[in-house]
Amino acid sequence: MNDRGDDLAHGLVYVVDDDQDLGAAVARLLVRHGHAAKAFLDPVPLLDVYSQAPAHCVVTDVMMGDIDGFDFADRIRIVDPCVAIIFMTAWPTTANAVDSVRRYGGLDYLEKPIDEDRLLAAIAEGVGWSRTQRTALARTAMLTPRQRQVFDLLVMGHNNQAIAAVLDISPKTVEDHRAAIVAKTGTNGIAQLIALSR
Known part of the structure; x- marks a missing residue:
């Protein structure tokens, strides 16, 4: 039986590759290492059902049919900004490696055959990052629209007076909002609020 730490290290992972054997092999490897994993031949069926069971991590081939791995990453991020994405390819290029991280928010860019x-x-x-993102999102989801505005300005480094001027409210009202933000998010100070915003 896994202890709680092991459970947190494992997550739900989807593998998308138009090579059925490779996708299934990667999914089996992940299951052997404690993850819940499922392989998909095509990203479209996964996009259709994704919102019913969001993953912690998606491993996707770059070169596929109608929707390539990068297009798929753009689409999945709209549905779930908290999923970690790992790209894999049999045809690695430096440009794609850079794009996978900078443009498409990929966590890694792996060359086939995959280094296990x-x-x-x-x-x-990726699972750890996803869990952190989901926790942060849940904690900030409780903020009212005005509290969210104050939160966003706080983490950008604005003081109470500057926030009051931007939002056309009194500094005392900003202080009240700050107190509510700290209470709702369970944070203690600006450093923790900044960490929550990342």
């Missing part, structure tokens, strides 16, 4: 240790390390990092 590197994949498992990336998945573990």
